[in-house]
Amino acid sequence: xxxxxxxxxxxxxxxxxxxxxxxxxxxxxxxxxxxxxxxxxxxxxxxxxxxxxxxxxxxxxxxxxxxxxxxxxxxxxxxxxxxxxxxxxxxxxxxxxxxxxxxxxxxxxxxxxxxxxxxxxxxxxxxxxxxxxxxxxxxxxxxxxxxxxxxxxxxxxxxxxxxxxxxxxxxxxxxxxxxxxxxxxxxxxxxxxxxxxxxxxxxxxxxxxxxxxxxxxxxxxxxxxxxxxxxxxxxxxxxxxxxxxxxxxxxxxxxxxxxxxxxxxxxxxxxxxxxxxxxxxxxxxxxxxxxxxxxxxxxxxxxxxxxxxxxxxxxxxxxxxxxxxxxxxxxxxxxxxxxxxxxxxxxxxxxxxxxxxxxxxxxxxxxxxxxxxxxxxxxxxxxxxxxxxxxxxxxxxxxxxxxxxxxxxxxxxxxxxxxxxxxxxxxxxxxxxxxxxxxxxxxxxxxxxxxxxxxxxxxxxxxxxxxxxxxxxxxxxxxxxxxxxxxxxxxxxxxxxxxxxxxxx
Numbered sequence: 001x002x003x004x005x006x007x008x009x010x011x012x013x014x015x016x017x018x019x020x021x022x023x024x025x026x027x028x029x030x031x032x033x034x035x036x037x038x039x040x041x042x043x044x045x046x047x048x049x050x051x052x053x054x055x056x057x058x059x060x061x062x063x064x065x066x067x068x069x070x071x072x073x074x075x076x077x078x079x080x081x082x083x084x085x086x087x088x089x090x091x092x093x094x095x096x097x098x099x100x101x102x103x104x105x106x107x108x109x110x111x112x113x114x115x116x117x118x119x120x121x122x123x124x125x126x127x128x129x130x131x132x133x134x135x136x137x138x139x140x141x142x143x144x145x146x147x148x149x150x151x152x153x154x155x156x157x158x159x160x161x162x163x164x165x166x167x168x169x170x171x172x173x174x175x176x177x178x179x180x181x182x183x184x185x186x187x188x189x190x191x192x193x194x195x196x197x198x199x200x201x202x203x204x205x206x207x208x209x210x211x212x213x214x215x216x217x218x219x220x221x222x223x224x225x226x227x228x229x230x231x232x233x234x235x236x237x238x239x240x241x242x243x244x245x246x247x248x249x250x251x252x253x254x255x256x257x258x259x260x261x262x263x264x265x266x267x268x269x270x271x272x273x274x275x276x277x278x279x280x281x282x283x284x285x286x287x288x289x290x291x292x293x294x295x296x297x298x299x300x301x302x303x304x305x306x307x308x309x310x311x312x313x314x315x316x317x318x319x320x321x322x323x324x325x326x327x328x329x330x331x332x333x334x335x336x337x338x339x340x341x342x343x344x345x346x347x348x349x350x351x352x353x354x355x356x357x358x359x360x361x362x363x364x365x366x367x368x369x370x371x372x373x374x375x376x377x378x379x380x381x382x383x384x385x386x387x388x389x390x391x392x393x394x395x396x397x398x399x400x401x402x403x404x405x406x407x408x409x410x411x412x413x414x415x416x417x418x419x420x421x422x423x424x425x426x427x428x429x430x431x432x433x434x435x436x437x438x439x440x441x442x443x444x445x446x447x448x449x450x451x452x453x454x455x456x457x458x459x460x461x462x463x464x465x466x467x468x469x470x471x472x473x474x475x476x477x478x479x480x481x482x483x484x485x486x487x488x489x490x491x492x493x494x495x496x497x498x499x500x501x502x503x504x505x
Contacts, residue, residue: 066142066145066146069082069142069146070145070146073146073147077204077215077216078202078203078204078205078215078216078233079202079228079229079231079233079234079235080147080228080229080231081202081226081227081228081229082146082226082227082228083218083224083225083226084224084225084226085221085223085224086223086224087184087223087224087225088135088184088223090223092128092131093186093222093223095128096128096129096131096132096186096250097186097248098128099126099127099128099129100118100129100159100186100248100250101248103118103121103124103129103159104118104119105117105118105159105161106118106119111169111406111407111408111409111443111474111476111477112168112169112171112408113167113168113169114165114166114167114168114477115160115161115162115163115166115167115168115238116160116161116163117158117159117160117161118158118159118160119158120156120157120158121133121157121158121159121250122155122156122157124157129157132157132184132250133155133157136155136157136182136252136254137153137155140153140155140254143180143227143254147179147180147229149179149180149254149256150256150257151179151180151254151255151256152177152254152255152256152257154255155252155253155254155255156252156253157250157251157252158250158251158252159248159249159250160248160249160250160251161246161247161248162198162238162241162246162247163241163244163246163247164241164242164243164244165240165241165242165437165479165480165481166198166238166240166241166247167237167238167239167240167241167477167479168237168238169237169339169340169343169406169408169477170203170211170235170236170237170339170340170343171235171236171237171340172230172231172232172233172234172235172236172340173230173234173236173253174230174231174232174234175253177255177256177257178230178253178254178255179229179230179253179254179255179256180227180228180229180230180253180254181227181228181230181234181251181252181253181254182225182226182227182251182252182253182254183200183220183225183226183227183249183250183251184223184224184225184249184250184251185220185221185222185223185224185225185226185247185248185249186222186223186248186249186250187220187221187222187245187246187247187248187249188222188245188246189222191219191220191221191222191245191247192219193217193219193239195242195243196241196242196243196245196247197239197240197241197242197243197480198220198238198239198240198241198242198247199217199218199219199220199238199239200217200218200220200226200236200237200238201214201216201217201218201236201237201238201239202214202215202216202217202218202228202235202236203215203235203236203237203339205233205235209232209233210337210338210340211235211337211338211339211340212337212338212339213339217239220247220249230253235339235340237339240404240477240479240480242480279369279372279373279375279376279377279378279379280369280372280373280376280378281378282378282379282382284319284373285315285316285319285370285373286314286315286316286382287313287314287315287316287317288316289313290311290314290382290386291382296385296386299311299386300385300386300387300388303386303387303388303463303465304387304388307464307465307467308452308462308463308464308465309386309462309463310454310457310460310461310462310463311386311460311461311462311463312457312459312460313459313460314425314459314460314461315425315459315461317459320427320458320459322366323366323367323370323427324427324428324429324430324458324459324487325363326362326363326364326366326367327363327367327398327427327487328429328485328487329360329363330347330363330364330367332347332348333345333346333347333348333400334346334347334348336399340408341407341408341410342406342407342408343404343405343406343407344399344400344401344402344405344406344407344475345399345400345401345402345405346397346398346399346400347367347397347398347400367398370489371396371398371489374394374396374423374425374489374491375394375396375491380394380493383421383423383463383493386463387421387463387465389421389465389495389496390495390496391421391493391494391495391496392493392494392495392496393493393494394491394492394493394494395415395491395492396489396490396491397489397490397491398487398488398489398490399487399488399489399490400485400486400487401440401475401478401485401486401487401488402478402485403478403479403480403482403485404477404478405475405477405478405485406439406474406475406476406477406478407473407474407475408474409443409445409472409473409474410472411472413472413473415492416466416469416470416471416472416473417469418469418494419465419466419467419468419469419495420465420466420492420493420494420495421463421464421465421466421492421493421495422462422463422464422465422466422473422490422491422492422493423461423462423463423490423491423492423493424442424454424461424462424488424489424490424491425459425460425461425462425488425489426456426457426458426459426460426461426462426486426488427458427459427487427488427489428456428457428458428484428486428487428488429458429483429484430458430459432458432483432484433483434455434456434457434482434483434486435455436453436455436476437479437481438478438479438481438482438483439476439477439478439479439482440456440475440476440478440482440486441453441454441455441456441475441476442454442462442473442474442475442476443473443474443475443476444464444466444471444472444473445471445472445473445474446470446471446472451471452464456486465495
């Protein structure tokens with residue numbers, strides 16, 4: 001390990017190199033003569049890739065330790081992986097990070113992730129990044145022996161930076177040919193899961209190979225390397241970064257010849273119901289504005305033009321306040337997954353333990369009364385007037401999205417396979433302010449194209465008509481900046497097919 005004097009010298013060299021790179025990018029001339037007291041750091045004598053490997057990494061490459069590493073890899077849970085701390089010579093790792101930070105990073109953001117990433121660095125000619133490519137090739141042979149895979153020479157290399165609220169949600173990395181994933185962490189010193197977040201979470205799976213929860217957490221400590229087998233059960237995520245510090249890494253995949261098949265999930269068919277129970281009248285819940293014939297006509301015209309509309313202050317103020325208060329008092333919620341598709345809570349329509357019996361009964365009575373109203377013939381009739389659509393059965397769910405909750409867009413969602421009217425009442429506390437930065441917004445997309453974004457807004461009924469299959473929807477990840485959980489009542493109504501009109505006289 002370098003002593004204090006060497007560290008100081010290395011710091012000066014890094015500062016000089018940083019200044020020179022900045023000048024070159026700005027197009028300055030003669031910058032190398034600007035300050036004779038600062039010099040560009042000399043490159044280590046890279047005759048061999050092993051010259052920049054730390055002791056722990058060299059042990060990884062030793063034949064005598066191979067059986068130990070292979071056994072550790074095979075027995076690791078919840079799926080095959082291996083962590084090597086202090087992988088590179090520390091001074092080289094610092095220079096590698098410094099060089100990486102001068103690459104161009106591009107924003108990547110959708111329902112699954114939010115971070116910045118470089119292009120593939122295989123074509124990068126910078127010395128320290130180029131040497132890292134050599135290190136990967138030296139490591140590849142040993143990974144073959146440890147994993148049992150025959151790996152190709154081609155290896156992806158990407159730089160990534162996760163800043164505050166950045167994350168990568170649960171996924172398995174499976175793509176054609178991918179066999180081994182690796183991540184080299186170049187995070188700031190003293191990185192902590194509790195203070196910084198950004199941990200690598202490994203998920204355990206059930207008998208159906210669905211991720212059921214985090215089984216192991218790996219803190220991304222500086223100069224540590226983790227690699228794992230890409231398989232049907234290699235579900236993992238990068239948890240949200242919660243500090244101002246940047247989580248920096250180099251990562252990619254080693255490839256093989258075989259391609260594993262990817263099975264489709266068979267989802268249960270939607271449970272559409274027609275409520276025949278007695279329900280409250282329209283005027284008992286809906287605000288006066290939305291009961292006026294002229295307003296109903298204006299709303300219908302606007303809806304027919306856009307296929308969507310937000311009706312703010314939809315419920316009577318007194319009714320909404322009692323409903324919202326009751327919803328936040330409910331305590332027994334069931335988890336809805338699996339994690340690589342969705343992660344939120346749904347009310348289970350049963351008693352709430354841990355509450356006073358009277359309070360529990362009152363809250364449930366209010367919520368159940370409104371649930372019946374949402375399924376009632378009276379509300380279907382009003383929605384039909386507002387949209388011009390004849391509605392049949394309805395599937396309803398009362399949802400709670402706390403910190404870390406989300407849904408992801410996926411093609412196999414059963415509700416999206418036919419036309420329908422989505423009706424969602426947002427029941428967040430009026431005192432809490434939500435925006436796109438906190439998450440909790442609803443999004444409709446067609447492939448990569450964003451069709452509609454609906455921010456969380458208290459006492460707002462959102463109507464969205466889906467005419468054809470092909471669109472997807474998701475609720476954006478609720479991050480640590482959210483003021484409170486988002487609770488909503490989400491319905492999907494079946495639409496009655498219109499009979500073809502006869503144009504003949």
